[in-house]
Amino acid sequence: MLRKASTHHFHTPLKLISGKTLPGFSLVYETYGQLNENGDNAILLCHGLTATAHAAGKDDTDSIDGWWHTAIGHNKVLDTERWFIVCIAALGGFGGSTGPASVNPKTGKPYGLSFPVLTISDMVNTMKQLTDVLQIKRYHCVIGGCMGGFQVLDWLARYPDKVGSAVVIGATAKTSAHSLALWEVIRRAIALDPDFHGGDYYDKEPPKAGISLGTMFGMMVWMSREVMEKKFGLALAEGKQKPSYSLEPEFAIQKFLSSIEDSARGPFDANAFIYLTKAMDYFDLERDHATLETAFSQVKGKTLLVSFDSDWRYPQKEVDKIRLALEANHAPVEHHCLHSEFGHGAFLYDFHNGLDRLIENFLQ
Amino acid sequence: MLRKASTHHFHTPLKLISGKTLPGFSLVYETYGQLNENGDNAILLCHGLTATAHAAGKDDTDSIDGWWHTAIGHNKVLDTERWFIVCIAALGGFGGSTGPASVNPKTGKPYGLSFPVLTISDMVNTMKQLTDVLQIKRYHCVIGGCMGGFQVLDWLARYPDKVGSAVVIGATAKTSAHSLALWEVIRRAIALDPDFHGGDYYDKEPPKAGISLGTMFGMMVWMSREVMEKKFGLALAEGKQKPSYSLEPEFAIQKFLSSIEDSARGPFDANAFIYLTKAMDYFDLERDHATLETAFSQVKGKTLLVSFDSDWRYPQKEVDKIRLALEANHAPVEHHCLHSEFGHGAFLYDFHNGLDRLIENFLQ
CATH class of the missing domain: 1.10.1740.110 (Rna Polymerase Sigma Factor; Chain: A)
Known part of the structure; x- marks a missing residue:
């Protein structure tokens, strides 16, 4: 499996949803496989709250398997001989992209809690910039679970032309009071x-x-x-x-x-x-776009929604509202609620209990 | 309403379930109404985790209404003209009975975490001792919710002759992993x-x-x-x-x-x-008595079980196991699951939404 770990530095200021500005930012990312000549075999993986860009293979530094190692590789569901897979560490997060641990160029010290509050859309905007740098015109598929699922939904709402198809796992169209x-x-x-x-x-x-x-x-x-x-x-x-x-x-x-x-x-x-969970707090496509139907009005590609019967915090019923909104826009969509005892973590810890085949069939 | 707040000091050592011994102990308690000549109008109230003996009326010191003020008084569900109501602050708890804040006679300093770990049965044993001091031969009814419900169940299992009837609110026959x-x-x-x-x-x-x-x-x-x-x-x-x-x-x-x-x-x-929740951790009538049927084998009086549809931590289905065990012993029992939005706190905050009438009818 061809695996590359890289960092890209953006020197142009980034305007945030809050109105504040980051003077510049860096994104840590990994890629698996190769972009083909037509540039149409790229898959973007959006990681969950506690993960990083390191989705597959062994990490050079600590030899830890990537968070979706079980899904990515030759002859695996995301076959690296066929797909060019990109995973970007979320802005503000754990994976080394710019965040509260980064040095504030104005003070020469880590931002800490002086780092500006981010939203899911801010993260997606930076991913979009890196996508342009990588010269990927359009992803064959954008896949994510948990916080990554929020990001996929934000891609669908704001960059529908970049998303050939989408897989949203264990995520709803807005956060919850809980x-x-x-x-x-x-x-x-x-x-x-x-x-x-x-x-x-x-x-x-x-x-x-x-x-x-x-x-x-x-x-x-x-x-x-x-x-x-x-x-x-x-x-x-x-x-x-x-x-x-x-x-x-x-x-x-x-x-x-x-x-x-x-x-x-x-x-x-x-x-x-703190910053990632704050970003999740603000996630509400209805607040951003008036209605879910409006949010998804430009979606053309097909979408696979997956919920788990034991994931009581992102329940089937609420995930299904995404299906209804996409169907109202005549966008092709399927929603499967899988049985698992692993709750919200099922997409990581119970992958081979049905999720593997669903994604495999969806990508065919 | 005749209300008395008292403290009784026991100077005989108390052998605990753990095998350890308390050199002596004090119980703070309140009574409402008067014990009649036949001594058959006493009701024991077992309070919940965060409450005290102060169940009704205004407290002398801080003028705070008792925790079940809504239920206790003249012309209320627990009519103090008719019943003699006793509420005892749990050993180890917040209400001034002996606990970790008490002075250890051996050191002259508060016990703190050197206080021995208690169980629900230890609390009930001390209540039984105070019951004897008060010359109550048998309670007309023992009533409790939450931790107090655990205590009522323990009374039923170990002192069935002292319990004329019982009301158990929002409590199961054992704690849960959750x-x-x-x-x-x-x-x-x-x-x-x-x-x-x-x-x-x-x-x-x-x-x-x-x-x-x-x-x-x-x-x-x-x-x-x-x-x-x-x-x-x-x-x-x-x-x-x-x-x-x-x-x-x-x-x-x-x-x-x-x-x-x-x-x-x-x-x-x-x-x-810490000590009260530890005591709740050990509550498991099945571990103590082999089976629930055995635990309740001597129960003769009638029992009212109340659960609430939103109390997902003490769910109807698990409460109902108490009903089945009592019925297996041919003891009269009824179980009502009330609708409430207040979850486990419904017995305190949603009393007049059905619970009042259930208890009133039960006591008639």
Whole structure:
């Protein structure tokens, strides 16, 4: 598999949706496979909240498999002999593109919380600029899940001519009150950590405990209650025959959350988490375009929508509103609700339980 | 309404379920009305997680209405001219009964986290002792919601002869993996607050921010997603005409959570919260009694079970297992699932939407 990891620097100021301006920005991206002569085999992958441009193969630095390694490669669903796959680290995010960890040229210090608030449309605008740099006239398909799904919907609404077809996984056309609440609470967990220092921690110990707590809380919300009962129930933690009546985590589910805490500490920049979730807070195609029908009025290509029956935070019923709006515009669309126990994470952790074939057939 | 607030000191050591011993303990309690000559008009009220013995009337110190003021008084559902109502502050809890804030006689300092871990049965055992002191042979009815519902079920399982009838509101016969997860995460939020000092904060500023964050976690889990969407949706915070693209809470739901944060800071002792939720963690009548049928094998009185359709954490289906186990023992039981938008808090905040009449009819 031909894999390239690159960074492109844009020196022209970027006008943001908020009205503020970034003096310039850089995007980290990876590509897999080769753009063909007609330039019509490009697929754009939009990553989820906690991911980066590193979607497949081993990373040079830490030898970690990409976040959609299971989907990308020779003879895989996204066959790199056939497709030229592009994945761009979101502006403001974890993957090294310009964000709160970047140095503010005016001060010579990291932006921290002085970085301007972003929206999903700002991220998509920067992706569009890189698309032009890569001389991709039009993507054969734009694919994304979670926050990446929001981005695909924004592409459809604002750059429909660039999108030959679209795959939207586990995403709705606007955020929800529940997500607004969740992100707010997680951001406060981060801020409570004494190591947070108001976002100014780049020359110090990062706020690991706050990130861990936020991740634990997110995990318990992402996992549906039903799955939690089925998977853990009231079992005691491994190795315990009877309760110890101590203040330590006593039950399997509590140990599981602790293990997440440990694994979550590595890659997450607390400020990046704040900016990405803020961007998701503002995502509402109805506010941006008056109605969903209007948002999708120029869509011509076909769209595949995928929801999961256990993804109670991005439920089938709300995903289906996208289908109705596209159908109202006579755009070809199909919506499949797959069975999975992995909730919102199913597109990552339960790929070979139906999602693989859906995408394969859709791309044929 | 005749109201008395009292404290009783027990000087005999209390053997706990864990095997540990408390050298003695005190219970704070309130009574409303008068015990009649036959001693058969007593009702025990078991309070929920965040409440105290102060169930009705105005408190002398701060003039706050009791937590079930709406239900208790002359011509109310629990008519104090007819019934003698007893409400006891849970051992280990917020209401002044012995707990982590109490002075350890061995050290002369507050117990803090050296207080022994309690169970629901420990609390009920102390209530039973106070019941004997009050010379109540048998309660006409034992009523409780949330943690209080756990206590009522424990009374039924271990002191069936003391319980003439029972009302269990929004409680299941065991905790859930989901609750185990939630309490663990909230306890960690408290511990993250630098003011927590490992529970040793009684001579310092209490860990308000940790308590606030934990309360926000709890509130967003207690409120069902559906109710949150219906009540708040994506409305901007009051006074905002358009997004400000700042890091402050931007949306109504986020402002609402912040307001909870402010109001939550008052009465909650962080350590008490830790001990009460630990006690709830261990609640599992099946673990204690092999099966639910066995747990309830001596129950003769009638039981009223109430669930709420929006209380997704203590769902109708799981509450109904109590009905099945009681019926298997030929004990009279009825289970009503009421409609409410208040979720788990409905027994407090939506009392006059059906619960009032159910209890009134049941007590006739």
